[in-house]
Amino acid sequence: MKDNNDMPGHLARRFQQIAVAVFLAEVGEAGFDLTPVQYAALATIKANPGLDQVTLAGLIAYDRTTITGVVDRLVQKGLAERRASPRDRRARELEITDEGRRTLRKITPAVESAQAIMLRGLSAREGEELMRLLRKAIAAGNDLSRAPLRDIKA
Amino acid sequence: MKDNNDMPGHLARRFQQIAVAVFLAEVGEAGFDLTPVQYAALATIKANPGLDQVTLAGLIAYDRTTITGVVDRLVQKGLAERRASPRDRRARELEITDEGRRTLRKITPAVESAQAIMLRGLSAREGEELMRLLRKAIAAGNDLSRAPLRDIKA
DNA sequence: CGATATTGATCAGTATACTGACTATCAGTA
């Protein structure tokens, strides 16, 4: 039988598990309580003020049913605001708060240090190559998950 | 600000997400209802008859609190058995059932096809290189998660 | 031997992810 170590699926799970643990450890040591998912959502809200939840989900490849809870927690922590859209009464517009901006700014060193720690077993060249291969595999499989990455609609 | 695509953590999450979706789709089409996690656990039980839950968790790098539920579901589906250990009354010995063996045998083609689909954007050489780099990064970060990979105790 | 530490398993609580269903709303068309 094939070993676990020959299964890309198993390696994917394991690497992700380590990535999350490292992120939480670094960010926690810096005094913040933010998950990788919450961080990415908050950074994306800041970069795209007023976007709705479906667009946010598409930009970071989250499921639309997951994004509800993530935004709930960002709002509850005072980092983001959710308000009804004036143009589409189904949609909610998302906005980062000043507190959210402050948090993002102060948390950045911890986030970048976490990304480095995840790759600490690899040389700089290998780290680049790993990211290139992941990007390529992900691009080819983007539509295979329920939550594909999507551009902002024109 | 750094793009998501430059963050190994984000790429890890995305690749894993696709890997799980592909696994469930392939296995589902083959007529089985087994998650990647359940599959790995069942295959490991088969390869190590009579092992206890902590050892199982270590062999596939699962958290010990997660393994309880996974084994619950394997038992509930009739694929594995959990019984008290005669040597250590705290421990549960795990055994695969005939039904579990049959399922493993019949599911293998779907599992292997899933592993191929995950890498379909890459050449064979690139796929090998991706796995090598993941293994290397994982080895260096093994102890950073709460559920590190562990050998069977001597 | 007895006190202490460790270990195997489980539980409660929280946070992703997903399936599938549902409501409200909007868009396009006959």
Next chain:
DNA sequence: TACTGATAGTCAGTATACTGATCAATATCG
């Protein structure tokens, strides 16, 4: 305009993962 289809958001239910706690049993050491 009425009908149809699509879309935004949410909810209930299930399955990983983790934190931290607890209980029972074993191991270790003075």
